[in-house]
Amino acid sequence: MGVATYIKDEKDAIKEVTLQSGIEIKPVYTPDDLDRIGFDYQKDLADPGEFPFTRGIHPLGFRSRNWTTRQYTGFGTPEETNERFKLMISHGQTGLNVAFDLPTQMGLDSDDPMAEGEVGRVGMAIDSLRDFEIAFKDIQLNRIGAGLTINAVASIMLAMYQAMAEKFGYKKNEISATPQNDILKEMVGRGAWIYPVEPAVRLIGDTIEYAMKELPRCNPVSVAGYHIRESGCTPAQEISYALMIAFAYIDNVVARGYKAEDFVGRFSFNLNVYGNIWETVAKFRAARKLWAKLLRERYDVQNKKALFLRGIFGGGGSGMTKQQPENNIMRGAYYALAAALSGAQTTALCSFDEAYTIPTERAALLSLRTFQILMDEIGLRDTVDPLAGSYFLETLTKEMEAKILEEMEKVEKVGGMIEAVSSGYVQKEVARQAYEFEKKIQEGRVTKVGVNKYTEGVDMEVELHEYNDEWANLQIQRLGELKESRDNKAVKDSLTALEKAAREEKNVMPYLLECCKSYATVGEMSNVFRDVFGEFVEPNIF
Amino acid sequence: MAKPGLDGHDRGAKVVAHAMREAGMEVIYTGLHQSVPSIVNQAIQEDADVIGLSIMSGAHIPICKKLMELVNKQAIGDKLIVVGGVIPNKDIPTLKDIGVNGIFPGGVHFNEIVKFIEEKAITH
Numbered sequence: 001m002g003v004a005t006y007i008k009d010e011k012d013a014i015k016e017v018t019l020q021s022g023i024e025i026k027p028v029y030t031p032d033d034l035d036r037i038g039f040d041y042q043k044d045l046a047d048p049g050e051f052p053f054t055r056g057i058h059p060l061g062f063r064s065r066n067w068t069t070r071q072y073t074g075f076g077t078p079e080e081t082n083e084r085f086k087l088m089i090s091h092g093q094t095g096l097n098v099a100f101d102l103p104t105q106m107g108l109d110s111d112d113p114m115a116e117g118e119v120g121r122v123g124m125a126i127d128s129l130r131d132f133e134i135a136f137k138d139i140q141l142n143r144i145g146a147g148l149t150i151n152a153v154a155s156i157m158l159a160m161y162q163a164m165a166e167k168f169g170y171k172k173n174e175i176s177a178t179p180q181n182d183i184l185k186e187m188v189g190r191g192a193w194i195y196p197v198e199p200a201v202r203l204i205g206d207t208i209e210y211a212m213k214e215l216p217r218c219n220p221v222s223v224a225g226y227h228i229r230e231s232g233c234t235p236a237q238e239i240s241y242a243l244m245i246a247f248a249y250i251d252n253v254v255a256r257g258y259k260a261e262d263f264v265g266r267f268s269f270n271l272n273v274y275g276n277i278w279e280t281v282a283k284f285r286a287a288r289k290l291w292a293k294l295l296r297e298r299y300d301v302q303n304k305k306a307l308f309l310r311g312i313f314g315g316g317g318s319g320m321t322k323q324q325p326e327n328n329i330m331r332g333a334y335y336a337l338a339a340a341l342s343g344a345q346t347t348a349l350c351s352f353d354e355a356y357t358i359p360t361e362r363a364a365l366l367s368l369r370t371f372q373i374l375m376d377e378i379g380l381r382d383t384v385d386p387l388a389g390s391y392f393l394e395t396l397t398k399e400m401e402a403k404i405l406e407e408m409e410k411v412e413k414v415g416g417m418i419e420a421v422s423s424g425y426v427q428k429e430v431a432r433q434a435y436e437f438e439k440k441i442q443e444g445r446v447t448k449v450g451v452n453k454y455t456e457g458v459d460m461e462v463e464l465h466e467y468n469d470e471w472a473n474l475q476i477q478r479l480g481e482l483k484e485s486r487d488n489k490a491v492k493d494s495l496t497a498l499e500k501a502a503r504e505e506k507n508v509m510p511y512l513l514e515c516c517k518s519y520a521t522v523g524e525m526s527n528v529f530r531d532v533f534g535e536f537v538e539p540n541i542f
Numbered sequence: 543m544a545k546p547g548l549d550g551h552d553r554g555a556k557v558v559a560h561a562m563r564e565a566g567m568e569v570i571y572t573g574l575h576q577s578v579p580s581i582v583n584q585a586i587q588e589d590a591d592v593i594g595l596s597i598m599s600g601a602h603i604p605i606c607k608k609l610m611e612l613v614n615k616q617a618i619g620d621k622l623i624v625v626g627g628v629i630p631n632k633d634i635p636t637l638k639d640i641g642v643n644g645i646f647p648g649g650v651h652f653n654e655i656v657k658f659i660e661e662k663a664i665t666h
Contacts, residue, residue: 117604191550
């Protein structure tokens with residue numbers, strides 16, 4: 001989904017093209033269009049690596065360095081995941097992106113009743129530092145960065161990652177972890193929240209403050225427009241909401257007495273690639289430009305490096321279909337192309353079996369090969385921002401910029417992003433769009449190949465990644481053993497200290513580090529926060 | 543319309559809830575992270591004719607097993623049980639055996655679901 005709406009005549013000639021963001025595309029663009037929009041190279045683009053970075057954050061782009069490939073990976077026990085990490089790395093992947101199972105994401109241990117049926121299913125089960133030690137065994141943590149797709153308990157996982165790395169002899173200033181750590185988007189479009197908005201944002205502020213001082217190579221947040229897009233918002237809204245979310249986190253840390261310039265350079269973004277290729281490329285160019293301009297305007301950030309919009313631009317899952325799954329291989333290739341044309345630092349793809357289950361080895365490797373072919377054979381490393389100067393694309397980039405600002409204004413009007421999420425405003429808007437879009441697909445007003453057009457063909461048997469019930473049993477057994485063999489007094493003391501820090505509004509990170517080192521479990525640490533903060537209550541949008 | 547267990551992906555649940563409402567049904571959406579007992583209680587309290595589950599994480603079989611156990615225990619088998627989400631075709635017979643009345647994996651047309659409910663709600 002995310003494709004444009006086409007109005008055609010009876011001869012299949014296209015009369016109108018309207019992008020999902022609401023912009024119309026003309027049949028032909030000329031130099032007149034650039035005049036019309038007041039295009040100015042220095043003001044609107046500048047060279048790559050120069051403010052406002054529309055063309056890219058690095059002067060040489062992919063010429064200097066290939067992009068990082070980071071497939072979302074994890075399932076079963078830490079051993080299984082460690083094996084898959086090593087496989088992907090051996091096939092040329094250059095970064096990790098760790099998938100945790102739902103109990104872990106929700107701050108529950110593998111033996112929790114609510115965890116039943118979910119241990120190791122959509123990601124790997126992590127109950128304590130011991131599991132991290134297994135998961136990251138033999139991975140060169142000073143060479144390979146790890147995205148940790150974790151949000152409500154990101155503070156816990158970042159502390160655990162540091163504890164694990166230090167145990168393996170790495171220095172905390174050597175390691176590079178990127179916890180996703182974006183709770184506002186969870187509340188809008190992903191659902192793995194625990195605590196109410198305010199304390200959840202405070203925890204994010206704690207991780208940013210801590211990383212600023214202690215973990216210079218870590219990126220404490222990866223603001224994720226991706227999932228909001230997956231939930232149904234338009235490409236323009238994806239950027240609007242992501243920027244507004246980023247500002248909410250910046251504001252939390254600035255309120256502690258820091259200057260945005262001191263920490264915002266370590267922010268990263270997780271953004272979506274699918275649908276109309278032009279809308280996608282224009283979106284990212286506009287996003288880079290707006291991030292830099294707005295950081296300067298709102299927070300007086302001057303340092304060049306602090307103005308970069310760094311991100312993983314990844315192929316979206318909701319574009320992948322259950323019907324004719326091999327088509328998804330081609331979709332992935334086109335998304336990868338869009339990501340490359342957009343100048344992504346890092347990328348990933350949902351694999352062709354996305355509509356069925358988490359990826360098999362074969363599917364994951366096909367995604368990797370997609371990137372390698374694009375970069376090493378097809379020529380996407382040859383030059384930076386190759387579409388710059390296109391009458392069409394420069395016009396569209398400017399129009400996307402205006403659309404993004406328009407959507408940001410709407411959020412400002414309801415009181416900012418925190419208010420917009422707490423009240424359900426964003427959720428309502430996203431759900432409405434999702435419904436409208438689904439209707440369009442079902443009525444055939446938007447084309448989805450294999451779904452509502454070209455539906456004849458052989459539906460292949462998709463090899464499924466299989467869930468193994470044994471994983472849960474193993475994790476639960478190991479958890480029991482851990483609780484008996486660890487120093488339970490040390491655990492208790494560390495949890496007590498954590499609770500005190502949480503209540504006294506101290507930065508919880510050093511206390512979490514101690515808890516992790518004493519082998520407190522994810523559930524135990526999360527429950528301390530549950531006691532102190534309570535739980536989020538979803539605004540009712542129905 | 544219920545979101546059982548830990549899965550937080552609610553786009554499908556909300557879209558279908560919206561569509562059912564447009565088709566004239568009264569829809570109550572439970573929100574995320576519901577336990578199976580809580581869903582059953584809500585269905586009883588609201589006197590629901592249909593219990594719909596949306597499961598995107600792949601845990602549909604263990605969850606539906608639990609649900610049907612409780613449905614039988616509470617003797618509310620007169621309520622129609624439907625499930626949707628990420629459900630491989632090979633699991634559909636298993637779900638039917640467990641007692642689920644209607645299975646609607648992602649992409650199914652709204653009117654298919656509406657027709658099923660309208661027909662079955664009469665005869666069930």
